[in-house]
Amino acid sequence: MADDAPVPLATSDQMQQGQFADLVRDYSSDALDQLMIEATRECEGTCGRRLAPFTQLPESHRAEGIDPDEYADSSNLPMDIQGTLGRSYADSLGASSLVRHVWLNETAPRYADLWSYDNLNVSLVRSYGGTETVTAGQLLSTDSDTGHVFFQLGLYLPIGTNIRITYDGGYKTIPADLVRACKLVAAVNALAEIDPAGAQFGHDPGALSDRAEKILANYQRG
Incomplete structure (x- = not known):
């Protein structure tokens, strides 16, 4: 060891x-x-x-529900063309049962400008079987001050999915x-x-x- x-x-x-x-x-x-x-x-x-600073810290999260404002029936929300396309794809999968957010356990309690995340790897294990690796392009952001990981609309991530994450982080300075x-x-x-x-x-x-x-x-x- x-x-x-x-x-x-x-x-x-x-x-x-x-x-x-x-x-x-x-x-x-x-x-x-x-x-x-x-x-x-x-x-x-x-x-x-x-x-x-740490490397390849493992975490597991259970996918929870999305914000009500992001449900498919929120037709009055203003959206740009990219968002419209993403929502159309999500609608075809059933957007009301999809997840867009997860929060990492380790975040910057202070001085978020001195903290950074690297090498974020996300795997999805769905309850009915099957796994998927999330690519960097399917993650909209990872915020140092909250640990918020924001998944792109349209990713097939049903509620109850086991989200397995490894990542580097900590105070680089x-x-x-x-x-x-x-x-x-x-x-x-x-x-x-x-x-x-x-x-x-x-x-x-x-x-x-x-x-x-x-x-x-x-x-x-x-």
Whole structure:
């Protein structure tokens, strides 16, 4: 089994700079890298979500109903020619039982401009049998701030379909406050290993934990 090796929210080099350099001066390179990985996972655990960049995360969703305004009998809705063609195709399949939306579990809680999705792969497993791979052209958008995946009208995606998704995502640029939180958590862990009483280095583990929790509160699921 491969080791858990995420891109850390704060790097070993960042930890060796500033007020916590004294805590990690005797760590080997590998040990310090592992400390930052553990701190990253603790930050994500506190927030209940993924924050560091990840690859090919698997998810499964049950297809739910569409918005009533998108039903086939909404003939008064203004539409461009592309939308009209798409609706005509959907009408032939039965648009009132088709699905256009799904929401990914992992989204940007803040700073959506620093978050990105890549390599989104979608497979549909229908209840009566048969599977289909959704092409990129059948996805209208994937929104970083909500995780909303918008399927093109006309895709045959009945309610109850099992939607299996894998995707890359996370903060490609780590927000500065998350870097700080990761360093704080790493410092607490280092103190627990080398100075449990907090006397040698003059750092208060409780105060450091409180600062980290205040930062991470902004990234927790609502």
